[in-house]
Amino acid sequence: MKKLLAIAAVMAIVFALPACKSKVKDADIQKSAQSALASIPSTGALTADVKDGIVTVNGEVKDAAAQASVEPAVKDIKGVKSVVNNTTIAAPVVETPVITADDPLTKAVQDAVKDNAGVTAQVNDGVVTLTGTIKKADLPKLMQKINATRPKKVENKLTVN
């Protein structure tokens, strides 16, 4: 009887082996997860721990958008059962606004108004003053272009019709 049991045990192990092999190893998942996390904006490297296909991510991400991108980055890796997102969001670093100097700003603003006949732009100490007339439908695009030149301020004196 003992012998039979031993044989049964050996058989069980032998049959169980292929099943084990077809499973993705936690270590392989860990490698893939680690490289998938590399592109997420964080203050230091994010770490992924994997146990039985459950990936736990730790570390400090730069903002909420970065935090939201953790799960999508990892969940489709082969063998991943679920993702535990333990990341924290870093306190925002407040950067001083970048204001373009007048010479490059003047050139950038002239480029921006080029397609809007009837609009004149003047630059003085970072302040862009817009005069003339514009159609309402064209105004947002023009303002987007002007705002993207990094002015100090935009004085919109356009007549909108």
Added chain:
Amino acid sequence: MTLQDKYKDLIDSAKASGVSGLQVREQEGVLYVDGDAPSGAVKDQLWSLYDKIDPNFTGGDLVLNVNAKAVEGSKVKVVTKSSNLNIRKGPGTDQPIVGKAAHGEIISLINKSNEQWWLVRTNDGEEGYSYAQYLEPADN
């Protein structure tokens, strides 16, 4: 009322819609909002909120510089009003035109080292600089 209160709906919307690297700060009576929007649609949404809070953008108290995030090496879509987009030899409208991309055409973004003028290539192989505000990330 502070400027952050005045533009609260806009700032909240930017946060909720996944704008990354969002920066909101006030300096000498002007609020500066910068960041990368996940799509052109999110950018347009923020601008329509801006127009709602400050009709026709006449307040002079906000510089909104949130642009749709496009990655170098990816595809971008030409979002001119209706006309072709000029492709120029260098960054600037004073540069000669070396090619054109049609409205709605999908082209390749090569380099964004100049913030206003991106280096692009059309499917025909025409290469040069186009105005960044007429380009948006193409939907994948």
